[in-house]
Amino acid sequence: MQGNSIGTVSIVGLGYVGLPLALAFAEKGIRVIGIDKNPDKVKMLEGGRSYIEDITNKEIRDALDCFYPTTDVSLISDTDNVIICVPTPLSKTREPDISYIISAANDVAGHLRRGMLVVLESTTYPGTTEEVLKSIFEETGLRVGEDFCLAFSPERIDPGNKSFNVKNTPKVVGGVTRRCTERAVELYSRIVDRVVPVSSPATAEAVKLLENTFRAVNIALVNEVAQLCHRMGIDVWEVINAAATKPFGFMPFYPGPGIGGHCIPVDPLYLSWKAKLFNFRTRFIELADEINSKMPEYVVYRLFETLNEVGKSIKGARILILGVAYKKDIGDIRESPVLEIIKLILEKGGEVIYNDPYVPEFDFLGKRWSSLEITDEVLEASDCVLVHTDHSVYKWDYIAKKARLVLDTRNAVNGAGLGNVYKL
Ligand SMILES: NC(=O)c1ccc[n+]([C@@H]2O[C@H](COP(=O)([O-])OP(=O)(O)OC[C@H]3O[C@@H](n4cnc5c(N)ncnc54)[C@H](O)[C@@H]3O)[C@@H](O)[C@H]2O)c1
Structure with missing residues (x-):
């Protein structure tokens, strides 16, 4: 490392978070070693192919001058x-599973050397960087702040978001020592317009959990209000859109079939788990989790009601689900509420088929599910179309015209005047 150069970068974990980050450094001419345990992903990248919707093959090919994908951690x-940037899922008992972080940290520790900066970006509970990583790294005999630097910087990437990307989303960083923070600020300043230093890694870890807890709690609030509005015969979307005209003090959140993805359903539980170690109960998080995770059940209840309108029962009904991804315009079905919805429909004796242009196939309940093309025949042969994900490519007018019945959980279908469209 010379002059004011930040030197080279290695990124461990090339998923939704790691890959865009690697490309952002490569775009600036900074040499990046991208390490992933999954050889299939590495092969695709080496061949100039992307596996993330927001990233084109061309972007990968253009980056390959500076970007070296590999499975070899010794690099x-x-x-x-x-x-x-490795995953941080929940265990079967819905507790933090930081085993990927520990495994990646052990790999890094094997190659740690004087002068290195290590940053953790995986979302995790406050304390992980200093309590877990620091001790793994210091077992090598090197001392943080003296021999190497260590920081936490939460990733804020929003897959599918066309307005905010790595460059224009401010990045929070918190180092173990002041020097560690300075090094991390220097590193990210190369690719991000604004870097926001905070006083410690635990603060930076808590920032991310507050952001996602804020979303989980507000989504739960509108999901509850949606259920109340349905009982009262009020259109909840009309209420929210009118409330959103208030120029201050209100931020719109929208109801839906439940929450999914790697972040919103998972991250708040990292915070509530850690809170328990301080003998503190995070009641907002628990309540939000309870309301949001019951939404699939509510959707199936509404399906039941919708079919009832035409004298049909769910038993024996064919339900066409549109969109299985957890949100629009992406192909990620991790934690997608659709999985619980499918399970519940099958338990009630219904039949499920689906279309999702971003998810051609997936494995669930011991079988492989394949997306069916949306045709007149498929729409006409379904007893009800359940709109689960409002992908932009869907032609809603056509769908509403051809479908016998529609239950729209996203307010996507403009069913005005068509008596066959019901909203959540
Ligand atoms: N996806 C998002 O929108 C998002 C946004 C903000 C933060 N995060 C957080 O970022 C972290 C990563 O999430 P993601 O969505 O990128 O996950 P991902 O599953 O898409 O990618 C993780 C990658 O890490 C690889 N990997 C696992 N263990 C490894 C190891 N020891 N060495 C090398 N590679 C390894 C996997 O093969 C995978 O390709 C998580 O903590 C997540 O909560 C995700």
Whole structure:
């Protein structure tokens, strides 16, 4: 590392978070080693192919001058900065599973050397960087702040968001020492317009959990209000859109079939788990989790009601689900509420088929599900179309015209005047 150069970067974990980050450095001419345990992903990248919707094959090909995808962790030792972007799921008992972080940290520790900066980006509970990573790294005999630097910087990437990307989304960083923070600020300043330093890694870890808890709680609030509005015969979307005209003090959130993805359903539970160690109960988080995770059940109840309108029962009914991804214009079905919805419909004796242009196939309940093309025949042969994900490519007018019945959980279908369209 010379002059004011930040040197080279290695990124451990090339998923939704790690890959865009690697490309952002490569775009600036910074040499990036991208390390992933999954050889299929590495092969695709080496061949100039992307597996993330927001990233084109061309972007990968253009980056390959500076970006070196590999499964070989030993290449970490050639780099000056290491960024860890591995998954942080929940265990079967819905507790934090930081085993990927520990495994990646052990790999990094094997190649840690003087002068390196290591940053953790995986979302996790406050304390992980200093309580877990620092001790793994210091077992090598090197000292944080003296021999190497360590920081946490939460990732804020929003897959499918066309307005905000790595560059124009401010990045929070918190280092173990002041020097660690300075190094991390220097690193991210190369690719991000605004870097926001905070006083510690635990603060930066808590920032991310507050952001996603804020979303989970507000989504739960509108999901509850949606259920109340339905009982009262009020259109909840009309209420929200009118409330959103208030120029201050209100931020619109919209109801839906439940929450999904790697972040909103998972992250708040990292915070509530840690809170318990402080003998503190995070009641907002628990309530939001309860309301949001019951939405699939409510959707199936509404399906029941919708079919009832035409004298049909769910038993024996064919339900065409549009969109299985957890949100629009992406192909991620992790934690997608659709999975619980499918399970419940099948339990009640219904039949499920689906279309999702972003998810051609997936495995669930011991079988492989394949997306069916939307045709007149498929629409006409379905007892009800359930709009689960409002992908932009769907032609709603056509769908509403051809479908026998529609239950729209996203307010996507403009069914005005068509008596066959029902909203959540
Ligand atoms: N997806 C998002 O929108 C998002 C947004 C903000 C934060 N995050 C957080 O970022 C982290 C990563 O999420 P993601 O969505 O990118 O996950 P992902 O599953 O898309 O990608 C993680 C990658 O890490 C690889 N991997 C796992 N263990 C590894 C190891 N030891 N060495 C090398 N590679 C390894 C996997 O093969 C995978 O390709 C999580 O903590 C998540 O909560 C995600």
